Amino acid sequence: MNVVRVFPLILLAAALSACAGKPARSDAPVADTVVPSTAAAPAAATAADTEPASQTTQADTPPAATAVDTGNRAPTTNAATDAAATAPGGDNDFDALYGTSDNSRSATAYDPWEPFNRKVHGFNNAVDRGIARPLATAYTHVVPRFARTGVSNFFSNLRAPLTITNQLLQGRPADAWDSLGRFLMNSTLGIGGLFDPASKAMVPRRNEDFGQTLGAWGWRRSRYVELPFFGPRTVRDVFGLAGDIPLSPIRRIESDKYRIGLQGLQLVDTRAQLLAIDDLRDTAVDEYALVRDAWMQRRNYQIENDLRSKRERGSDDANSPIPVDAMPMPQWTN
Numbered sequence: 001m002n003v004v005r006v007f008p009l010i011l012l013a014a015a016l017s018a019c020a021g022k023p024a025r026s027d028a029p030v031a032d033t034v035v036p037s038t039a040a041a042p043a044a045a046t047a048a049d050t051e052p053a054s055q056t057t058q059a060d061t062p063p064a065a066t067a068v069d070t071g072n073r074a075p076t077t078n079a080a081t082d083a084a085a086t087a088p089g090g091d092n093d094f095d096a097l098y099g100t101s102d103n104s105r106s107a108t109a110y111d112p113w114e115p116f117n118r119k120v121h122g123f124n125n126a127v128d129r130g131i132a133r134p135l136a137t138a139y140t141h142v143v144p145r146f147a148r149t150g151v152s153n154f155f156s157n158l159r160a161p162l163t164i165t166n167q168l169l170q171g172r173p174a175d176a177w178d179s180l181g182r183f184l185m186n187s188t189l190g191i192g193g194l195f196d197p198a199s200k201a202m203v204p205r206r207n208e209d210f211g212q213t214l215g216a217w218g219w220r221r222s223r224y225v226e227l228p229f230f231g232p233r234t235v236r237d238v239f240g241l242a243g244d245i246p247l248s249p250i251r252r253i254e255s256d257k258y259r260i261g262l263q264g265l266q267l268v269d270t271r272a273q274l275l276a277i278d279d280l281r282d283t284a285v286d287e288y289a290l291v292r293d294a295w296m297q298r299r300n301y302q303i304e305n306d307l308r309s310k311r312e313r314g315s316d317d318a319n320s321p322i323p324v325d326a327m328p329m330p331q332w333t334n
Contacts, residue, residue: 109296111224120226121288127229128271133278136271150194151269157186157193159207162247166208170216172310179206208306211240215303216310224292232295 111117140148160183167176182198182205189197199205214236215222222236245251250266253259284290 109224109293110221111292113223113225117224117226117292118288120228121291123228124226124231125287132267132271133275135268136275139268139272140275148269148272151265152273153186153190153196154193155266155269156205156207157183157190158249161249162244163206163208165247166210166213166243167206169210169213170208170306170310172306175206175309178204209237209240210243211237211299212302212306213243214240215299216306220303224296226292232291234296234299237299 143151160179164176164179164183167173167179182203185198185201185203186193186196189195211234219236222234225233225235225238227233227238250259250262253262281287281290
């Protein structure tokens with residue numbers, strides 16, 4: 001046979017053998033595969049890897065946030081909370097925050113006066129939405145950020161005498177010495193507390209009040225109460241106000257004009273720091289329960305942190321997962 005005729009046959013046979021190695025194409029529709037988004041939580045990606053293929057379509061829905069919306073349901077465990085619980089020193093913080101330890105469980109929300117508290121909460125919300133929130137919003141729009149930071153530093157520095165006194169009452173002289181050094185540094189180098197050179201010098205920032213001192217002394221479980229204008233409290237913290245008020249430097253100003261002006265600026269500054277959580281409060285299923293449980297968890301954490309700091313040096317509020325001023329309602333103590 002002529003070679004010229006055989007060569008095309010060889011090429012045709014090679015092409016047929018190559019096509020035989022490919023999988024057959026099916027006309028049936030291919031099932032949609034869900035690819036976890038890079039913005040999704042790591043826990044969602046892990047769950048998608050371990051779930052059967054028939055359940056992967058559930059990954060299309062974003063992670064539910066209803067556990068945060070109501071204070072009656074516990075937060076859903078995810079990678080973020082697992083990391084907080086397994087981080088160095090995070091076990092105690094996680095237990096104190098989310099109530100997985102015996103000590104924190106004894107100080108969870110105890111609210112036998114809930115009907116009364118809900119009425120007061122409604123009144124406080126009306127005042128907040130009608131007066132406090134608009135003032136804080138206007139304040140953030142008009143005053144530059146660096147000036148607002150200076151105002152916050154100034155009022156934080158004014159709390160130092162209160163913090164130092166309560167640290168001594170709690171039997172923590174080493175922490176009181178740090179707070180005194182921080183106060184002197186910010187009052188001098190920081191020009192009256194407008195700047196915060198102590199933080200750059202790695203001096204820890206702590207905030208204490210007499211309510212925390214009473215908790216450290218043993219008054220751990222106290223019923224929740226919400227006061228008009230003052231916001232969330234416990235009965236223990238109401239008694240604590242009697243120890244805090246005499247130590248307020250602002251109240252020692254004799255001129256009503258300057259004293260009331262400083263108190264008003266402090267309230268606006270405090271409310272401005274809480275604007276970030278307004279969306280969470282507005283979208284909550286039960287906003288009262290959210291505020292109550294968040295405030296009680298934070299308060300319990302502060303007391304647990306005080307006790308830990310007394311037992312082992314080096315635990316402070318500056319490294320806590322909850323910011324000092326991140327509370328649903330401002331602390332109107334000055």
